[in-house]
Amino acid sequence: MGKKGKEIVEGNVKKLIDELNRMVADEWIALFYYWIASQVVSGRSAIQVSGILKESVQEELEHATQLAERIVELGGKPVSTPREVLEKAHHKFPPLSKDVDGILRTALKVERGVIESYNKLVKETREKDPITHRLLVHILRDEVSEEQNIETMLGK
Ligand SMILES: [Fe+2]
Ligand SMILES: [Fe+2]
Numbered sequence: 822m823g824k825k826g827k828e829i830v831e832g833n834v835k836k837l838i839d840e841l842n843r844m845v846a847d848e849w850i851a852l853f854y855y856w857i858a859s860q861v862v863s864g865r866s867a868i869q870v871s872g873i874l875k876e877s878v879q880e881e882l883e884h885a886t887q888l889a890e891r892i893v894e895l896g897g898k899p900v901s902t903p904r905e906v907l908e909k910a911h912h913k914f915p916p917l918s919k920d921v922d923g924i925l926r927t928a929l930k931v932e933r934g935v936i937e938s939y940n941k942l943v944k945e946t947r948e949k950d951p952i953t954h955r956l957l958v959h960i961l962r963d964e965v966s967e968e969q970n971i972e973t974m975l976g977k
Contacts, residue, residue, distance in 0.1 A: 822894040830895065831949040838897035839909075840942055841953070844960075845888045845900050846909035847938060851931050852881035854915055858924045861917070870921050870974070877928075877967065884960050891953055911938055925975050932968040939964060 830837070859874035889899035900906050907914070912934050915927045939961040946954040 822896070826894070827896070829950075830953075834895055835897075837946070837950065837953065838892055838895050840945075841888050841892050841895075842897070842900050842905075843909045843911060844935070844938060844942065845885050845892070846906045847911055847935050848881045848885035848888065849900070849906045850910045850912065850914055851935065852878050852885065854917070854931060855881065855928070857917060858928070861919050862921060862924055864920050866921055870924065873970070873974070874924070874928075880963060880967070884963065887956055887960065891956055895953075911935075922975065925971055929968065929971045929975065932964055932971060936961065936964050936968060 827834075855874045855877045859871045859878065862871050862874065892899045900909055912931070915931060918924055918927065939957055943954065943957045943961055946957060
């Protein structure tokens with residue numbers, strides 16, 4: 822990012838990069854969970870749920886990529902090792918169940934966790950960094966839709 826582009830970012834950029842990296846870590850946890858869950862899910866409607874989980878893997882990967890691009894633009898380095906991911910994530914890697922309902926309930930927790938974290942960052946960046954703010958709003962929108970889809974599948 823150019824000089825002026827960097828200048829217009831107000832506040833503590835290092836802290837912002839760290840917070841964005843914590844979200845990258847959360848995305849990796851989510852996508853790894855959805856990936857393994859899509860492989861092992863069994864029982865009623867497992868094929869359908871597996872397909873939806875695979876789509877979520879792609880979506881979370883896209884989020885991680887968009888965040889990483891912004892981190893690089895801001896002059897930072899995205900989390901780059903599994904250890905860093907585990908250290909920075911807001912939540913531990915969730916326990917894996919194999920049945921559809923257990924997987925969906927865990928996915929719901931994961932989504933609600935990231936919604937909370939993104940919402941906090943959306944508020945923090947509102948006046949300080951319009952570009953990061955807009956990206957975060959866009960991702961938050963996706964996460965809110967994901968939560969709703971999971972609730973629908975769970976019949977809530
Ligand atoms: Fe995501
Ligand atoms: Fe998500």
